[in-house]
Amino acid sequence: MNAELDLALERRIGKRSAGVIEKHLGITTVGGLLNYFPRRYLDRGELTRISEIPHDEDVTLIARVVSNSSRQMRERRGSITDVIIADDTGPGLKIVGGSDYRGSVPGTLKVSFFNGFRAKSDLQPGRRALFSGKVTSFKGVLGLTNPDFQVLDEDPDVPGVDPEALAARPIPIYPATAKLTSWSIQKVVETLLETLDLDSVPDPLPADIVQREKFLPAAEAYRQIHVPATTGDWQQARKRFRYQEALVLQSALARRRAQLAAEEATARRPVADGLLAAFDAQLPFTLTAGQTAVGKTLTEELSQDSPMNRLLQGEVGSGKTIVALRAMLQVVDAGGQAALLAPTEVLAAQHYESIRRTLGPLSRDGLLGGLGADSVQVSLLTGSMGTAARKQALLDAASGTAGILIGTHALLSENVRFYDLGLIVVDEQHRFGVEQRDALRAKANKPPHLLVMTATPIPRTVAMTVFGDLETSVLDELPAGRAPISTHLVGLAENPGWAGRIWSRSREEISRGHQVYVVCPKIGADDDGDFSPGEAEPTGADTDAGGRELASVTGVVEYLQQEPVLAGVSIAALHGKQDPALKSATMADFAANTTSLLVSTTVIEVGVDVHNATMMVILDADRFGISQLHQLRGRVGRGGLPGTCLLVTNLEPGHPSRRRLDAVAATTDGFALSQEDLKLRREGDILGASQSGGRSTLKLLRVLEHEDVIAQARQDAQLLVGKDPALAGQPALAAAIDEYLNPEKEAFLERG
Known part of the structure; x- marks a missing residue:
């Protein structure tokens, strides 16, 4: 690692600033902050659409001030300054400011400051400003309370910089926290750039690749990704660092493959008469x-004396x-x-x-x-x-x-x-x-x-496949006798009358001599759920967005036993916390058609093979991941009889989680679903234990969007490692691998 990049951050930006960065971002070195890239950029003339901001999330947005008024608090000393901000100030927009503001006008947001003396003076009507804070809701109206802000119309003079050029600069938006704003990070990064000798930082990319791809030199790329003068600057810098990230990853993978091939496994050759x-x-x-x-x-x-590492993907029953x-x-x-x-x-x-x-x-x-x-x-x-x-x-x-x-x-x-x-x-x-x-x-x-x-690769597996760490085989032929499965989304929020039809439809299948699965996300009222690792909706709540208790096996069994349309139907419960003997007996009864309707958690997700089962009802289906839903519905239609799967949800149309349900209802192609899953949940940590989303090691690289970059980097990495397995001739690249992929992370590369 370059000594400059490995230097303690306080040596370059001071102890106080370094302490803040370490506390909120966990970064302690010069290289760590230098490689903390903006996640997006805003144009100073851009007005973010307020109507699209998410509730209960930290946001950074540019908006124009429409009105500014202050009032005294009634129950304690002090004042409240209410600032109304808007997407634009077209002639059709009329806002009543101050305490008379009663509701949300489309494209506007109420921003409140307690004892906001600076806001009162600085945020005058007509000014454009950058706001950063957490979106909250009070009496159904979205707003920001005590956000950080920066007026954009009055930037301080910068010596030697043309004011017009400064006004045209894109604004980098860094991944921030509630206590550390994006522009606070920006100021610290700019201080670092002023004190750092960027030209001494070694370039991990081989010179011939930089020349071939016409990439920016490393020093210039760092300047332009953090302090771009134009949109083209940060785009060029991102292009270079995206490829650099791909090459580091691919070189690590190529190096691990070379090491694995050199390991001596025991060859297991076939025997002619065995x-x-x-x-x-x-x-x-x-x-x-x-x-x-x-x-x-x-x-x-x-039969080889190097270990096989293969993924076999095939539809249920293939x-x-x-x-x-x-x-x-x-x-x-x-x-x-x-x-x-x-x-x-x-x-x-x-x-x-x-x-x-x-x-x-x-x-x-x-x-x-x-x-x-x-x-x-x-x-x-x-x-x-x-x-x-x-x-x-x-x-x-x-x-x-x-x-x-x-x-x-x-x-x-x-x-x-x-x-x-x-x-x-x-x-x-x-x-x-x-x-x-x-x-x-x-x-x-x-x-x-x-x-x-x-049967359905989860995002991490798809990502690893694209990166070439797992060799892949696909069984794409369905066996003879498998009937198609019809999947339907049952939205009770817009069609509450369908709730009763679910059970009458189930009775129709049972009356024909067939059987029905009912799947619930919980076992009982006190249960946290019976989900697969990495698959459940990560809310941790026992209720849905409307406060309704999620469906549980015990609750649904009790309800269905009282449902008139199911009178006389034999109903049984199955879940993971039952005694093994009871579980086996319950499944045996269902397999023998002694039980007609089985209410279960996801323990029936894989391996259960009852050919007479033709219908599955998945309650609160939005609580399950795409892989689980695809696996679950594969339990029906296995005996040559057409299968039906109902995905039941109480979520309102347009809710993000309903997109998963729409995807599952639209296709039975497992690999297509895995691609959609990857789009929705990201790659997971390519180099770590996380199976999906949130903790991705990747910064600028996205598996589905940048397959061409990955493919080129893989080809280059194979050539580099093929000629020089230890990368002795590429010390900067080897150092980047060692830094970016510490031993713990690199070990994951061969684990598949």
């Missing part, structure tokens, strides 16, 4: 062309499990073990039974013991197993008796040991965090092969 050959010979159906092609790829990669099982048998043939990690006990148990049933005579009873070339022992390990069964499963894994071990998070426990773990299969990977998958990989003697399966 279990896999016997399994293929007894299959009662022919593999699809996609299954055959993916199987060939897996066979080749498992045959991913058969492909994975064939890969597991190849590893077992080669003397290794395979572990299948499932997100729920219901799914783990179903995988256990399904795989043993599919193997038929090739599945050996664990009581026989010993290894044999003509059979494989499949064992199950879950958290709720009895002590004796759990000990036996642990012993079978550690001794190598179990060729295939299927389990839940229990597989990640410290006391789980493997004799020779050669392949990890992660099912429905959107239910697991990165660290959980990595914990299982650490149990292998040598780097194991990894196969990640999903």
Whole structure:
């Protein structure tokens, strides 16, 4: 790292300013603040549309003052200055200022200052100003209380700068906090630029790339991104830093791939007359062309002495499990073990039974013991197993008796040991965090092969795919017998009468001899929800925006048992906190059609296979993520009968969360939904544990918007690392990787 950039911030801007920056932004070095880029820019002639500002969020906007009045407070000493600001001052706009202001006129906002003597004098009608604060609501009227402001019409004189040029400068808007405004950050950054020798800062980009792309030099790019004279200045600077970010990431990925390829994994080559050959010979159906092609790829990669790292994406029921099982048998043939990690006990148990049933005579009873070339022992390990069964499963894994071990998070426990773990299969990977998958990989003697399966990639996976860290295979053929699923958005806010129709429609399906799922976001009144990691609406509230209690399994069962249209219908409840024996019995009853209507949380999201189920009602569907909704509806229409899914919401039309529901209702294409999910929730932390949104390491780079930049950077990085794996000839680039991708973050690059 360059000594200048690594310098303590107080050495350049003073202890007081540095303390404020550290307290509110967590930045302590010169390089940290220098690379704290504006998130957008405002033109000084631009008037932000007040009608579009979000409620209960910190905003920075430019507006014109329409009126200014002050009044004395009644219950305590002091005054209140009310300032009305507007989008524009057209002839049709009439505002009554001061205490007579009663409501919100479109395009206006009321700004109140307690003892606002400066606001009273500075914010005169007609002046344009920059405001920064939190939007609040009082009696239904949006407003700002005691915001920071800066009058733009009276900028202080800057020596040597043309006033007209100064007036034309874009205003950088930095990611700010409630206590630290954007322009306060701007002033500190400008102070830093004045004291810093930018020309001494090394450029991470190779000179030939800078010349080829006609990029700004690093020093000039820093000046223009923070203090642009024109719109073109910051656009040029952003272009350069966006590519720089992509190259740093891609070089790190290329370096990790090179290191991974150099690691010695155990090759698991196929055996001509082994279990896999016997399994293929007894299959009662022919593999699809996609299954055959993916199987060939897996066979080749498992045969290499470098670890496989592959994502297998396929729609619900597309045959991913058969492909994975064939890969597991190849590893077992080669003397290794395979572990299948499932997100729920219901799914783990179903995988256990399904795989043993599919193997038929090739599945050996664990009581026989010993290894044999003509059979494989499949064992199950879950958290709720009895002590004796759990000990036996642990012993079978550690001794190598179990060729295939299927389990839940229990597989990640410290006391789980493997004799020779050669392949990890992660099912429905959107239910697991990165660290959980990595914990299982650490149990292998040598780097194991990894196969990640999903029906709908979540944003982080799509991002990693675009960045090239995961090799990807797709099964895009639906199996024979799968009927289409019709998905409908049921908006009760605009159509309250549809509430009753939901249950009469359910009764129609049941009267035809079919079955119905009803999915709720909560178990009971005191529950926080039964969501997948990273999928739930991040409100943490038990009520919706209107204060209504969210649907719970216990509450809905009680209600439906009293619903006249469902009289005589057998109704059961299922959720993750039930006793395992009760859960198994409940699912068995539903599978046998003893139960007609099953009210459940998302424990039925994956793996549940009841062919007679033709309808699903998802209550408070806006509380679930796109991946969950897509997975859930995949439970119906599995037996050749058309499926129907109703996405029920009480949110008003136009609410942002309804966009997710519209997306799911519009298509059953899993990859298209993952792209939409990425647009809505961002990439997640490409280099960290976060699965989506909010904590992205990326600053200027956006995966879907800048695929061309990423592709070019990947090509350049492969050439650089191919010629110089340690990047010894590119010390500035290597230093940028070390700084931007600290060891903890870089380790995530190979975890998939």
